[in-house]
Structures are given as C-alpha cells and as structure tokens.
Amino acid sequence: MLKPDIEDGQRSLADPAFRADVLAGLERRPRAIPARWFYDRRGSELFEAITDLPEYYPTRTEIGILDRIGGEVRDLVGPGRAVVEFGSGSSTKTPLLLRCVEPSAYVPIDISGDFLRDSSKTLSAAFPDLLVLPFEADFMRPLALPRTIADAPKLGFFPGSTIGNMTPLMAADLLRTMRGSLGEGAMLLIGMDRIKSADILVPAYDDAAGVTAAFNMNLLDRMNRELDGTVPLDAFRHVARWNDDRARIEMHLEAVRDADFTVDNRPFSISAGETIHTENSHKYGPRDARILLRAGGWTPVAEWTDPDGLFAVYLAEA
Numbered sequence: 001m002l003k004p005d006i007e008d009g010q011r012s013l014a015d016p017a018f019r020a021d022v023l024a025g026l027e028r029r030p031r032a033i034p035a036r037w038f039y040d041r042r043g044s045e046l047f048e049a050i051t052d053l054p055e056y057y058p059t060r061t062e063i064g065i066l067d068r069i070g071g072e073v074r075d076l077v078g079p080g081r082a083v084v085e086f087g088s089g090s091s092t093k094t095p096l097l098l099r100c101v102e103p104s105a106y107v108p109i110d111i112s113g114d115f116l117r118d119s120s121k122t123l124s125a126a127f128p129d130l131l132v133l134p135f136e137a138d139f140m141r142p143l144a145l146p147r148t149i150a151d152a153p154k155l156g157f158f159p160g161s162t163i164g165n166m167t168p169l170m171a172a173d174l175l176r177t178m179r180g181s182l183g184e185g186a187m188l189l190i191g192m193d194r195i196k197s198a199d200i201l202v203p204a205y206d207d208a209a210g211v212t213a214a215f216n217m218n219l220l221d222r223m224n225r226e227l228d229g230t231v232p233l234d235a236f237r238h239v240a241r242w243n244d245d246r247a248r249i250e251m252h253l254e255a256v257r258d259a260d261f262t263v264d265n266r267p268f269s270i271s272a273g274e275t276i277h278t279e280n281s282h283k284y285g286p287r288d289a290r291i292l293l294r295a296g297g298w299t300p301v302a303e304w305t306d307p308d309g310l311f312a313v314y315l316a317e318a
C-alpha cells in the first residue's frame, strides 16, 4: 500500500514512478537515480537559490545574452508567432523574449500545474494584452498544442541549458519531438552551456556555500520522507566531477563509510567510496551544438555568446 506523506500540512501519496526509479536505481550498478526527482518543492527552491550563486554562471550569463540580442531575434523571427516555452518553471527569462518578438500568444508548458498557474498569472499581469495559454504536460512527449494557436507559426523557447541534462541521444530525440509538436515553419531559441575549464565548471556544481550539495542531498532526504527510507544522510557527501570523455559534469552522492539502510522496506548496503549517480550536465562546443541541432532536425540560423564564451543561445529553423 502507498504510504501517505505529510508535506506542508498536505497529505500526498509518494509518486509510484519515484518509488520505481529509486528502487531500480539503487539496485543497478553503477547506481543511478534520474535527476528529474530533484525537483520537489524543497529541490525547486534550492535550484532557484543555485541560479543566484556567484559560482553558477549559466543563469546570469544567459540572461545577459537574451537581454542584448532582442533586436536581432525580432528581425530574424518576425512578429505574430506563438511562443511555446518548454519546461517554463518560474518563467524568469520569458519577459525578455516576449518584449522583443511581438508574439500572438504565449504557451508555457510545465509538468507542475501549480508552478504553471502561478507563473502564468504573473506573466498575464505583466503582459495584459497577451493571450497566455498554460499547458500542463510532459514536454518530453509529443504534444497536441491548443487549437487556438493552430494557424500561428511557432517559436519554441528552451532556455537554461536543460537540454544538457539529457544524454546526446535523448537530446536529439527531444529536439525531433519538439519539431513535430511545433509544426511547419517553426523556429527554436535554445540555450546551451559551453565546454570550458574544469576550474570554472566544477565550482559551479560544488559551490562554497554548499547549496548544490544540499540540492543533491535533498534527494536522499526525499527518499526518507516519501519512501519511508532510513538512509543515514551523514554517510554520504556531494561530489561534482568533470567527465572530459563525455563532456559533462556529473553529480554523485558518494558513501563516506559502509552503510546499510532500507527504502520502501527493501534492504540496501553501500560500501565506502561507492556512489549514486544523480545528474549529468552536458556541455557543448560551438560545432557540437550545431551538430546536435541538426541531428534533432533543426537548421541553425544564428548563435550568440557572452564575451567570455561561457554560454550560447542558438536560433534554429525547422
């Protein structure tokens, strides 16, 4: 039977998909749990805090680029497109785009309905004349977009380098799925984080204040809270490492001592030095990013970066 979990005064049931992913992930070797499970309420708050950290350059760098390129994007994209944002979350970068492209409608897509409704309200208040059509869905799957925007050409918006959290194969599949969902004549504005020195990359994922460590460790805490776990948090530490072969930052939870625990009444043992792999964040050089876009069925039209070449924004057409 599912165990009720009490969070913020509300009774909620543990997500069966979370349970299945955690149990399978602890069973397999090497152990790995998908990064999507970071984002419960606490995890989402911690991620927001990460985006403000001095070491975490992607968010402020991408905002700086979007702020600067508005006029060029407007000229290349033209007015009247329906802007479709994939995984809109708190939609913090959206106003920068909506202000410049004169959209006919804005469709934020997010799997979290609560988040979606809150951010849609805020956007509607800031853009009172804009048709805002929140769409609660998993953007990893093909989508039937609202009929109201059937005739408008679409501009997909996928900022934040979220594409980097997928393997290149999954990323190419997602780009194809987006192309199918957006239809003929669509364009896509997408952020991708660049390959750079590990001296910059590793601290961005292992900050001095320990916020990213708390974000990673929250996954263990979530297992204890929602899956009736007995994971000793002090037996683990946060590790971020650059995997040069795969051009990605990996986050792991490493056991600092041997430990036995249960999750959902199932026993597990972990030895000192073993890890649970929790996230990949792939980085793309300029050519890699263009090849990825093409593999996903898109033709790159323009690209912009910051003066230090840390991050890049690409415009592509279907």
Ligand code: AVI
Pocket (backbone or CB within 6 Å): 050, 058, 160, 161, 162, 163, 164, 165, 204, 205, 212, 279, 280, 281
């Ligand atoms: C959401 N995603 C793009 C972030 C990243 O940089 O890969 C998630 C993150 N993980 C640790 N810090 C930030």
